[in-house]
Amino acid sequence: MGPGSVGFALKERQKVSNIGEFGLIERFAARIGASPKGETWAGDDAAVLRSPGSTLLYTTDLLVEAVDFDMGYASGADIGWKALAVNVSDVAAMGGRPHHAVVGLGLGDDCLVETADGILDGLLAAASRWDVQLVGGDISRASALVLYVALIGVAEAEPVRRSGARPGDAICVTGALGGAAGGLALLRGDAAVEASARRRLVARQLRPEARLEEGRRLAALGATAMIDVSDGLIGDLLHLLDASETGCVVVPEEVPVDPDLIPLREVLDPIEAALTGGEDFELLFTLADDTVPQARASLAELGTPVTRIGATQEGSRFLGDRPLSAAKEVGWDHLRAR
Amino acid sequence: MGPGSVGFALKERQKVSNIGEFGLIERFAARIGASPKGETWAGDDAAVLRSPGSTLLYTTDLLVEAVDFDMGYASGADIGWKALAVNVSDVAAMGGRPHHAVVGLGLGDDCLVETADGILDGLLAAASRWDVQLVGGDISRASALVLYVALIGVAEAEPVRRSGARPGDAICVTGALGGAAGGLALLRGDAAVEASARRRLVARQLRPEARLEEGRRLAALGATAMIDVSDGLIGDLLHLLDASETGCVVVPEEVPVDPDLIPLREVLDPIEAALTGGEDFELLFTLADDTVPQARASLAELGTPVTRIGATQEGSRFLGDRPLSAAKEVGWDHLRAR
Numbered sequence: 001m002g003p004g005s006v007g008f009a010l011k012e013r014q015k016v017s018n019i020g021e022f023g024l025i026e027r028f029a030a031r032i033g034a035s036p037k038g039e040t041w042a043g044d045d046a047a048v049l050r051s052p053g054s055t056l057l058y059t060t061d062l063l064v065e066a067v068d069f070d071m072g073y074a075s076g077a078d079i080g081w082k083a084l085a086v087n088v089s090d091v092a093a094m095g096g097r098p099h100h101a102v103v104g105l106g107l108g109d110d111c112l113v114e115t116a117d118g119i120l121d122g123l124l125a126a127a128s129r130w131d132v133q134l135v136g137g138d139i140s141r142a143s144a145l146v147l148y149v150a151l152i153g154v155a156e157a158e159p160v161r162r163s164g165a166r167p168g169d170a171i172c173v174t175g176a177l178g179g180a181a182g183g184l185a186l187l188r189g190d191a192a193v194e195a196s197a198r199r200r201l202v203a204r205q206l207r208p209e210a211r212l213e214e215g216r217r218l219a220a221l222g223a224t225a226m227i228d229v230s231d232g233l234i235g236d237l238l239h240l241l242d243a244s245e246t247g248c249v250v251v252p253e254e255v256p257v258d259p260d261l262i263p264l265r266e267v268l269d270p271i272e273a274a275l276t277g278g279e280d281f282e283l284l285f286t287l288a289d290d291t292v293p294q295a296r297a298s299l300a301e302l303g304t305p306v307t308r309i310g311a312t313q314e315g316s317r318f319l320g321d322r323p324l325s326a327a328k329e330v331g332w333d334h335l336r337a338r
Numbered sequence: 339m340g341p342g343s344v345g346f347a348l349k350e351r352q353k354v355s356n357i358g359e360f361g362l363i364e365r366f367a368a369r370i371g372a373s374p375k376g377e378t379w380a381g382d383d384a385a386v387l388r389s390p391g392s393t394l395l396y397t398t399d400l401l402v403e404a405v406d407f408d409m410g411y412a413s414g415a416d417i418g419w420k421a422l423a424v425n426v427s428d429v430a431a432m433g434g435r436p437h438h439a440v441v442g443l444g445l446g447d448d449c450l451v452e453t454a455d456g457i458l459d460g461l462l463a464a465a466s467r468w469d470v471q472l473v474g475g476d477i478s479r480a481s482a483l484v485l486y487v488a489l490i491g492v493a494e495a496e497p498v499r500r501s502g503a504r505p506g507d508a509i510c511v512t513g514a515l516g517g518a519a520g521g522l523a524l525l526r527g528d529a530a531v532e533a534s535a536r537r538r539l540v541a542r543q544l545r546p547e548a549r550l551e552e553g554r555r556l557a558a559l560g561a562t563a564m565i566d567v568s569d570g571l572i573g574d575l576l577h578l579l580d581a582s583e584t585g586c587v588v589v590p591e592e593v594p595v596d597p598d599l600i601p602l603r604e605v606l607d608p609i610e611a612a613l614t615g616g617e618d619f620e621l622l623f624t625l626a627d628d629t630v631p632q633a634r635a636s637l638a639e640l641g642t643p644v645t646r647i648g649a650t651q652e653g654s655r656f657l658g659d660r661p662l663s664a665a666k667e668v669g670w671d672h673l674r675a676r
Contacts, residue, residue, distance in 0.1 A: 040499055043581065045431035045565060046397035046489075048497045051389040058473060059384035060488055062442040064480045093383035104400040104442075104486050135396060142402045144481045148442050150398055150488030151384075159386045161378055227383060243381065 016116055017109035021139050024113075028120055032134050039135075047135035052099040053154035059090040065145040073187040076115040078206040080122025083147045086230065088130045088210035089281040091153035093228040095160040095219025097212070098132045098153040106142025119147060130212055157219055160285070165225035165244035169286035171310045174211050174299065177233055178270055179204035179258035181277025191267040197260040204258070208281045217298045218285055226285040232276040234319070234327045236284055241317060241324075244286075249318045250310035275319075275327065286312055354454055355447035359477050362451075366458055370472050377473075385473035390437040391492035397428040403483040411525040414456025415463070416544040421485045422464035424568065426548035427619040429491035431566040433498040433557025435550070436470045436491040444480025457485060468550055495557055498623070503563035503582035507624035509648045512549050512637065515571055516608055517542035517596035519615025529605040535598040542596070546619045555636045556623055564623040570616040572657070572665045578622065579662075585655045586662065588648035613657075613665065624650055 016024055029042035040048040063069060063083050074082075084101065091098045103123060107116060127134055132151065165171075183205030185191050186198055193201070211228070218226060227240045233255065241248055252271065261270035287295055289311065296306040317324035354362055367380035378386040401407060401421050412420075422439065429436045441461060445454060465472055470489065503509075521543030523529050524536055531539070549566070556564060565578045571593065579586055590609065599608035625633055627649065634644040655662035 040497070044499050044501075045428040046395040046434070046491065046497075048432070048493065048499070049394040049396055051392050051394050054389050056387040056389050056490075057384040058387055058438060058440055058490065060440040060442055060474070060476050062444060062476045062478045062484075062486075064444050064478045064484075066481065067444075067479045090383040094386070096384070100396060102396055102398040102488055104398055104488075106400060106402050106484060136398070138398050138400045138486070140400045140402045141405045142482065142484065143404065146400075146402075146444060146480065146484050148400075148476070148486060150440055150442075152394075152396065152490065153384065155386065159378070159384075161382050161386070163382075 014113050015109060016107050016111045016113055019113060024116060024139050027117070028137070031120060031124065041135040047100070047102070049100055049135060052152070053156065055155040055159065057091050057094050057096045057153035057155055057159060059087055060148060060150040061086045061090070062146065062148040071145065074206055076118025077122035077125070079147055080119040081126045081207050083149045084123050084126035084132065085208045085210050086281065087149045087151040088126070088132065088212060089208070089228040089230070091151060092210050092212040092215035093226050093283060094155060095157065095215050095223070095226065096153040096155040097216065098130055098151050100135050100152045101127065101132050102150050103134060103137035104148045105137065105139045106146035107139065108143060108145065109141060111145065130210060160219045160223050160226040162225050162227050162240045162243035165240060165246050165286040165312050167246055167312050167314045168289065169224055169312045170289045170292050170308050171248060171250060171286055171312060172292060172295065172306050172308050173229070173233070173256065173282055173284050174214055174304050174306055175280070175282040176256040176258040177229065177280050177282060178261050178273030178277045180208065180279035181273040182258060182261045182264055182268060185264065185268050191264050193260070193263045197263060201260050205279065208279065210281060211283045211304065213302055214299050214304050215283055218283065218295060221287065221291055221295050221298065223285045223287050226283055229280045229282045229284050230278060232278040233284065234275050234324065238324065240284065240286070244312070246312045247315045247317045248310055248312050248324065250324065252320045254307060254309045256305065256307040352451050353447060354445050354449045354451055357451060362454060362477050365455070366475070369458060369462065379473040385438070385440070387438055387473060390490070391494065393493040393497065395429050395432050395434045395491035395493055395497065397425055398486060398488040399424045399428070400484065400486040409483065412544055414453040415460035417485055418457040418460025419464045419545050421487045422461050422470065423546045423548050424619065425487045425489040426464070426468045426470065426550060427546070427566045427568070429489060430548050430550040430553035431564050431621060432493060433495065433553050433561070433564065434491040434493045435554065436468055436489050438473050438490045439465065439470050440488050441472060441475035442486045443475065443477045444484040445477065446481060446483065447479060449483065468548060498557045498561050498564040500563050500565050500578045500581035503578060503584050503624035503650050505584055505650050505652045506627065507562050507650045508627045508630050508646050509586060509588060509624055509650060510630060510633065510644050510646050511567070511571070511594065511620055511622050512552055512642050512644055513618070513620040514594040514596040515567065515618050515620060516599050516611030516615045518546065518617035519611040520596060520599045520602055520606060523602065523606050529602050531598070531601045535601060539598050542618065546617065548619060549621045549642065551640055552637050552642050553621055556621065556633060559625065559629055559633050559636065561623045561625050564621055567618045567620045567622050568616060570614040571622065572613050572662065574622055576662065578624070579655060582650070584650045585653045586648055586650050587656045588662065590658045592645060592647045594643065594645045
């Protein structure tokens with residue numbers, strides 16, 4: 001930040017309607033950078049890329065203002081970071097590596113250029129974090145802010161699908177759960193905690209990490225099925241069990257609860273948050289039971305705990321002594337009327 | 339349409355909030371169909387694909403209600419068709435072939451399930467038309483309807499970029515221009531024409547064709563630069579000239595005007611519509627002057643006219659005897675305040 005930064009910042013308080021779609025595209029293209037010989041990124045009808053491998057992974061996620069984030073508490077950079085992180089998390093849950101992303105942005109006429117620039121800041125920070133190259137995109141006017149990323153990745157080994165769990169596999173999860181829901185409660189002003197716990201919980205909501213290296217190591221160790229925890233542990237476990245056509249016994253007491261939730265327990269039940277909160281972007285996976293110690297040791301090198309929360313079985317699905325399906329309806333479903 | 343179709347149709351008049359995000363995703367996944375061995379389409383964290391080639395093309399376009407379409411005159415199927423067609427057109431303008439698409443959809447709670455199903459009808463119809471496979475996507479709540487497609491294609495030969503025009507090349511365009519703008523004027527009720535002309539003009543606006551086979555043939559014939567006419571002839575020509583760092587002389591009388599615009603001339607200047615109307619999705623390209631007859635003959639086999647509208651040159655840019663830049667500001671710019 002040099003002496004000119006104040007004048008620069010003031011200049012950026014113009015609205016996107018003042019510089020137009022093409023003005024904004026030029027700003028974005030300039031920051032995407034120069035493509036290597038043989039590739040063409042922004043600035044043509046389509047990006048030209050060398051294929052990163054023979055088996056591609058392809059995913060997209062859409063974030064909508066007032067549904068997936070609130071401009072009252074999320075900055076442009078937060079939104080940009082999260083839009084890329086949630087896509088990287090999808091590639092992580094296949095055991096793959098992300099490569100090339102396109103981005104789409106719908107902006108109101110009154111949106112400030114500095115908000116649009118902030119979104120790109122967040123996208124580029126996350127892209128740098130996980131070695132993703134932004135190669136193009138589209139910008140349109142919109143009544144509410146919408147942001148999406150579509151991400152191409154590569155599977156170096158066989159991708160880990162949701163459908164490979166066999167009865168008798170251990171069910172495990174990385175990290176701790178419920179923190180993103182706790183961060184949301186804090187941002188909404190429903191609760192208060194001391195500063196360092198607040199910082200960690202809010203970061204879980206606004207700046208999620210994707211468990212990318214963890215996913216690759218779990219794939220190499222032979223994880224039989226994997227999914228990222230975006231809708232909530234129960235909801236995502238049901239997706240995995242449905243795809244694998246198998247039952248389970250999960251021990252609720254074994255589910256790793258984010259310890260920062262404890263001081264919040266009068267406004268948010270920590271177990272409930274861990275089971276259904278969603279957006280933690282931890283990896284939920286199944287694995288041969290005797291490989292769990294190896295998985296735990298390998299991910300410990302990354303500072304990431306692995307917790308065995310139960311096992312798959314033929315037939316019924318239990319959470320403790322209750323049918324898992326009884327808990328299904330409390331999952332994270334954007335569209336269902338609440 | 340069997341005897342049960344009325345009951346079926348009535349049942350479909352429920353709102354998307356009644357069936358929820360996952361209910362809608364299941365409906366979509368069921369219609370995407372089964373993936374071949376080794377691939378996985380909908381139903382996992384990311385789609386798993388065999389790479390279609392060593393050089394990929396990657397593009398995306400976002401359509402927003404009340405900006406890019408109006409639900410007062412566009413059906414769900416129209417919107418779905420157009421969202422895919424405009425992406426295919428981008429791949430066509432590189433001389434490539436489209437392969438795999440992901441789709442994102444933001445829907446209001448009050449959106450009817452039949453509208454969402456209609457969008458998928460249109461997407462699948464366009465996908466079938468151009469041999470594209472839908473392999474996944476995302477659905478969210480939103481205040482206005484938003485729809486995007488991200489499309490992976492392949493370049494079998496060297497992609498035709500915007501940047502390859504050399505001074506002395508012929509500047510050519512496929513088909514006729516201005517029809518999409520004429521269709522929009524009719525849909526908005528600004529004008530009336532006889533039924534068959536109306537049908538053709540409205541189709542140019544709501545059901546655009548991508549010049550896919552034309553693009554591949556022009557690439558094979560050595561087109562030096564190419565772009566699709568989405569922003570309007572002048573705007574897209576400027577994009578091409580900027581990328582190629584070259585000037586031009588374009589003869590306005592040579593620009594092929596959609597003949598259906600003639601009866602509309604009291605409300606819409608046909609030349610103005612052809613120069614600046616946008617969304618015609620014809621191909622604008624440059625080519626060695628002595629190859630124009632071959633291009634004309636090759637595309638005549640597809641029923642598509644090729645018109646030489648001028649030539650590139652060193653230095654200045656002219657439209658007739660006026661600087662081309664004087665016409666720049668009337669291009670199609672979604673964000674610029676009008």
